[in-house]
Structures are given as C-alpha cells and as structure tokens.
Amino acid sequence: MKCKLLFLFFLLLPLKILCGQRDLEAIRRDLARKEGTPSTKSSLEILNVSYDPTREFYDDYNAIFKKWWKQKTNQNLRIIQSHGASAKQARAVMSGLDADVVSLALAFDIDAIQHSTGIVGDEWQKRLPNQSSPYFSTIVFLVRKGNPKNIHDWGDLVREGVQIVTPNPKTSGGGRWGYLAAWAWAMEATGQQPDLAKEYMKKLFANAPVLDTGARGSTTNFFLRKKGDVLISWENEAYLMIDKMGRDRVEIVYPSLSIRAEPPVAWLEQIVDKKGTQDAAEFYLKYLYSLTAQELIARHHFRPYDSQVALQYEKKFPKIPLISIEELGGWDSIQKLHFGEGGIFDEVYLSEKE
Amino acid sequence: MLSKRYPQTLPGRDLHLIFSLSYLSFLVLLPLGFLILSLQGVSLEEAGRILFSRRAIAAFRVSFSLSFYAAIIDLFLGVIIAWVLVKYEFLGKNFFDSIVDLPFAMPTAISGIALATLYSEEGWIGQVLTKAGIEVSYTPSGILIALIFVGLPFAVRAVQPAVEALDVDMEEAAASLGAKRPAILGRIVFPQLLPSMITGLTMSFARGLGEYGSVIFIAGNIPYVSEIVPLLIVVELDQFNFKAATVLAVAMLLLSFLLLVSLGLIGHQLRKRYG
Numbered sequence: 001m002k003c004k005l006l007f008l009f010f011l012l013l014p015l016k017i018l019c020g021q022r023d024l025e026a027i028r029r030d031l032a033r034k035e036g037t038p039s040t041k042s043s044l045e046i047l048n049v050s051y052d053p054t055r056e057f058y059d060d061y062n063a064i065f066k067k068w069w070k071q072k073t074n075q076n077l078r079i080i081q082s083h084g085a086s087a088k089q090a091r092a093v094m095s096g097l098d099a100d101v102v103s104l105a106l107a108f109d110i111d112a113i114q115h116s117t118g119i120v121g122d123e124w125q126k127r128l129p130n131q132s133s134p135y136f137s138t139i140v141f142l143v144r145k146g147n148p149k150n151i152h153d154w155g156d157l158v159r160e161g162v163q164i165v166t167p168n169p170k171t172s173g174g175g176r177w178g179y180l181a182a183w184a185w186a187m188e189a190t191g192q193q194p195d196l197a198k199e200y201m202k203k204l205f206a207n208a209p210v211l212d213t214g215a216r217g218s219t220t221n222f223f224l225r226k227k228g229d230v231l232i233s234w235e236n237e238a239y240l241m242i243d244k245m246g247r248d249r250v251e252i253v254y255p256s257l258s259i260r261a262e263p264p265v266a267w268l269e270q271i272v273d274k275k276g277t278q279d280a281a282e283f284y285l286k287y288l289y290s291l292t293a294q295e296l297i298a299r300h301h302f303r304p305y306d307s308q309v310a311l312q313y314e315k316k317f318p319k320i321p322l323i324s325i326e327e328l329g330g331w332d333s334i335q336k337l338h339f340g341e342g343g344i345f346d347e348v349y350l351s352e353k354e
Numbered sequence: 355m356l357s358k359r360y361p362q363t364l365p366g367r368d369l370h371l372i373f374s375l376s377y378l379s380f381l382v383l384l385p386l387g388f389l390i391l392s393l394q395g396v397s398l399e400e401a402g403r404i405l406f407s408r409r410a411i412a413a414f415r416v417s418f419s420l421s422f423y424a425a426i427i428d429l430f431l432g433v434i435i436a437w438v439l440v441k442y443e444f445l446g447k448n449f450f451d452s453i454v455d456l457p458f459a460m461p462t463a464i465s466g467i468a469l470a471t472l473y474s475e476e477g478w479i480g481q482v483l484t485k486a487g488i489e490v491s492y493t494p495s496g497i498l499i500a501l502i503f504v505g506l507p508f509a510v511r512a513v514q515p516a517v518e519a520l521d522v523d524m525e526e527a528a529a530s531l532g533a534k535r536p537a538i539l540g541r542i543v544f545p546q547l548l549p550s551m552i553t554g555l556t557m558s559f560a561r562g563l564g565e566y567g568s569v570i571f572i573a574g575n576i577p578y579v580s581e582i583v584p585l586l587i588v589v590e591l592d593q594f595n596f597k598a599a600t601v602l603a604v605a606m607l608l609l610s611f612l613l614l615v616s617l618g619l620i621g622h623q624l625r626k627r628y629g
Binding site: 085087088090091112116168170171208209210211212213217224225226227335339341342346349350 | 408576578594598
C-alpha cells in the first residue's frame with residue numbers, strides 16, 4: 001500500500017510540475033510587461049493581513065516589492081503588515097479590518113471570510129497559480145540533540161515515555177496540519193482503517209501534556225521550558241529555531257510521510273475596489289511567483305512552488321511523500337469529520353477520559 | 355431653603371444621574387445586550403446541545419470549581435494580609451501595601467508566562483515540587499495558582515477597609531468583661547468583617563471566572579481536564595462557530611450574573627444584621 005502510494009506520487013510529480021509551471025510562465029510575462037498603473041496617486045498604502053510564521057519573510061519581501069513597484073510605476077508604496085494566529089486574523093477581516101490582501105495558514109480561513117462577507121470574490125483560489133499558494137511547507141519533528149529517544153517516524157511518537165509538544169489543532173493552523181499529517185500516516189499504516197487510526201491518535205494525544213493555542217507558544221514550551229521530547233512543527237519554524245537557537249541543541253527529523261501544507265494568498269476584491277488599490281494588491285501577490293521572490297521564499301525555509309528554484313534547494317528540503325488536503329477529502333469534509341462537534345478530535349479525548 | 359436645594363457637595367444631581375446611568379448603559383449594557391441579541395436564530399434545542407455537550411460541561415465544571423477554590427484561598431490569604439497591613443507597623447509597610455495591587459496592573463499574559471516558567475519542571479519552584487512528585491504547570495493546579503494570583507488584590511482590598519474600621523473599643527470592652535481571644539474573634543471581629551469578606555469572595559470569584567490571559571499559559575488546555583470556558587469560547591470562535599461561542603458566552607454571563615446577585619444579597623443581609 002505504502003509502496004503503491006509512493007510510486008503514484010513520483011509518477012504524478014513531473015505531471016504536476018509540467019501543468020503547474022505553465023501558469024508560472026504566464027504570470028511572469030505579466031510581471032515583465034507591467035508598466036504604469038491606472039492609479040495616478042504618487043503614493044499608495046496596502047495592508048497585508050497574515051499569520052504568525054511569515055513575519056520574517058514578509059519583512060524582506062515587502063522591501064524588494066516596493067523597489068520593483070517604484071521602478072515599474074514610479075509610485076511609492078507603503079505596505080503595512082499584521083500578524084497573528086490565522087483564524088483570529090480571518091475574524092478581524094470579517095468584522096471589518098480593511099485588508100487589501102490576506103495571506104493565511106489555511107484556505108479554510110480565507111473561505112470563511114468569503115462565506116461570511118463575500119468580499120474576497122468567488123473562485124478566489126483560481127486567480128493565481130497553484131491554487132493561490134506561492135509556496136508550501138510541511139510538518140516535521142524537532143528532537144533534542146542526538147535524538148536521545150530515538151525518534152524516526154510517527155509510530156515512535158506513541159511509545160511509552162515519549163512526550164510530544166503540539167499546539168491545539170482547534171486553535172492553531174500549524175496544529176491542524178500536524179494533526180492531519182499524523183492522521184494520514186496512521187490511515188496508511190493501518191491499511192485505511194479509521195478505527196485503528198483513531199486508536200493511534202488517542203495514544204498520540206495521550207502523550208501530549210500541553211496543547212498550546214498557537215504554534216509559537218508550543219515552540220516556547222519546547223525550548224525555554226524544556227518541555228517534551230518531540231516538537232511537531234512547521235518545517236520553516238523548525239529551521240528558524242535552529243537559526244536562532246543554534247545547531248547544538250536540537251535536530252530535525254523527517255517522518256516517512258507528511259502533509260503538503262499550502263498557505264494561500266488572496267486580494268479582497270471589494271476592499272481594493274473601494275480603496276483603489278486593485279492594481280498594487282494584485283501585483284503584490286503576483287510578484288510572489290517571480291524568480292526573485294521564489295528564491296527569497298526558499299531562503300526563508302518555505303518550499304518554493306517554482307520547480308527550478310526547488311531544484312536548487314533540493315538538499316535543504318528532503319523529498320518525502322507529502323499528502324495533500326484534496327487527497328484527504330478537502331477542507332469542508334475534514335472540518336466536519338475531525339474538528340466539528342463530536343468529530344474525531346473530540347472522540348480522541350473523550351474515550352481517553354473514560 | 356438653600357440647603358434643601360443643594361444637599362450634595364456636587365451640584366446638578368439630575369444631570370449627573372442621567373449622565374452616569376446612560377454612560378454605564380452605553381459602556382456595559384450595550385455590548386452585553388448586543389451579545390444576547392446575537393443569539394437570534396439559535397434554537398433552544400441547539401443551545402441545549404451546545405451547553406450540555408460533555409466538553410462544555412467539563413469546561414464549566416473546571417471554570418466554576420477552580421475559581422471558587424481560588425476565591426476561598428484568596429479570601430483566607432486576603433484577610434491575613436489585610437490584617438497585617440492595617441494592624442502592624444514594620445519596615446517597608448508602604449512597599450508591601452502597594453505590591454498587593456500589582457496583579458491588577460500586570461498584563462495577565464505576562465503573569466501567566468512567569469508562573470508557567472516558575473512552576474514548570476525546570477523552573478525554580480517546579481524543580482522542588484517535581485521532586486516531591488507534584489506537577490503544577492500544565493495541570494488544573496496550575497490554573498488554580500494563576501487564579502489565586504489574579505484574584506488576591508480583590509480580596510485584600512475588599513477586606514482592608516473593614517479591618518481599618520474595626521471597633522477597638524468593643525474588643526477592649528469584651529476583654530475587660532472576661533472574654534477570651536477565640537470569643538472576641540468569633541463574636542466581635544468576625545461578624546464585623548463578614549460582609550466585606552463576602553464582597554472579597556465575590557470579586558475574586560468573578561475575576562477568576564473571566565480570566566483568560568494568564569490561565570492559558572499555565573493550563574495544559576487539555577479538553578475535559580484543564581480547559582476553561584473562556585478558552586472553549588475562543589476555540590469555537592477560531593473555528594468560526596459563532597453560534598456556539600455566543601451560546602457559551604451568554605450562559606457564562608447569566609451564571610456569573612446569578613452568582614454575583616445572590617452573593618451580593620447575602621452580603622446585604624449580613625450588613626443589615628451586623629452593620
């Protein structure tokens with residue numbers, strides 16, 4: 001089963017790249033042709049409402065985009081950033097925060113804005129290549145230096161005496177991706193038997209003494225309070241922590257299967273219309289697909305969509321099978337099955353208590 | 355004639371009354387009213403299902419029981435602290451008197467992080483406790499510690515004026531009539547303090563029920579075990595289940611209101627009896 005899936009994955013990989021990269025060429029022609037802007041104002045301001053781990057990336061990206069925009073349109077652009085937990089940011093936009101663009105952790109959060117207010121625009125996910133995700137990332141394990149508990153795959157996390165640290169899947173985007181990666185592995189390891197997979201999830205969360213509300217909170221618990229043996233983390237956060245804390249304290253372990261987490265971006269149609277920032281907002285997101293931006297993305301430890309840039313950074317981002325949200329049934333059904341009232345996540349905790 | 359027209363020091367009674375009542379309504383009642391209004395479209399059956407789900411019941415139990423225990427402990431500590439601050443003279447009294455208020459002023463998230471770090475397995479206090487086999491951070495005891503911390507100033511400040519106002523003459527009279535210490539404490543001092551103690555209890559209890567910031571850092575936030583109602587509300591919001599969040603919030607509001615009113619009534623009765 002595992003073998004078959006792996007084979008299918010590598011078979012489909014080039015196909016996906018071939019189809020995908022054609023949009024990339026189109027968008028780059030667009031960028032190259034760009035001259036002037038319908039807006040005659042000499043300066044413009046846009047607000048990018050984003051999630052937590054992109055802070056460092058957008059700092060750098062905004063600087064290069066401003067330069068590019070000035071050069072193409074002779075207009076000064078000010079970009080204001082807002083960061084926070086993905087769902088909270090989505091809620092702020094729903095209740096009236098005038099964001100020109102949103103860049104959130106899950107498509108589910110942008111969908112929620114669209115469902116409740118309609119300001120994003122129908123089919124927003126089809127406006128940019130790769131379903132509006134300029135990069136992707138995955139979930140990995142961070143373990144203490146030397147890997148004292150000998151952890152190599154998801155199966156090792158349910159051993160007795162292993163403590164895992166993960167954020168709450170109900171409140172944290174990273175937590176949700178991690179939960180789903182574990183579920184995908186469990187389904188495969190048990191030959192697609194949900195009951196057995198549930199057993200695995202129960203054991204997994206029985207080993208988690210704390211559920212922080214956000215990914216950064218879990219990271220703090222793991223590093224500063226030395227809580228737990230394994231941190232289930234975003235790949236980019238794991239690299240960032242190694243950059244900040246040093247290589248001598250922790251190391252990254254790649255499991256045999258993880259998830260393809262694709263954080264999407266979108267401009268909000270109704271708001272950019274109102275503010276007259278349509279052009280700037282649109283190109284701000286399109287430029288994320290340029291070669292320069294894709295390289296910047298890779299340097300910031302996100303996996304670039306561009307296959308050539310990805311090739312350059314092959315060593316940094318080991319190829320492991322990544323299951324996608326579509327393969328798991330799409331956000332709507334996942335939400336209902338796992339995180340809704342009485343869903344599998346509730347069950348995992350309930351039966352543990354009894 | 356003049357004295358009848360201006361009985362208060364502050365002139366313009368009616369104006370002030372109207373102004374303060376409308377201001378109070380604007381600041382307090384409007385948002386709460388809005389909360390209750392947003393219940394529209396939630397059927398009774400749905401509300402019942404949300405409130406009586408096992409997870410919600412567990413969260414309500416955690417919130418109410420731990421806030422109550424914390425308030426009791428605060429009251430006990432609060433009376434002693436208030437007594438010491440009023441009755442004794444010692445070096446640095448003013449300093450200690452002002453640090454009582456610190457938990458009021460400190461951003462609760464900071465208290466939570468500080469407490470979680472102190473009481474975690476690697477922390478100063480946590481290390482000692484771990485050796486004794488007691489785990490505090492990331493367990494319900496952690497929540498209790500955080501709630502005691504944020505509620506303490508309320509208990510102290512409620513009891514302090516009553517201790518100041520204690521009638522020393524009465525104590526002396528009782529002593530001269532041959533009453534022993536326990537009798538003086540139980541029959542003279544305690545009844546005078548009781549109404550303020552109820553106020554202190556109510557206020558730190560209410561504070562504990564509403565506390566979110568400090569608790570989420572020190573609680574493990576594990577469903578059914580260490581999940582408080584305010585966190586459950588945030589969890590529902592994060593999943594865009596606005597209905598469920600509203601139902602939980604209104605239930606919390608009503609329960610807290612009932613509690614405050616009944617404790618207030620008890621205090622009132624006691625004041626009438628002893629005051």
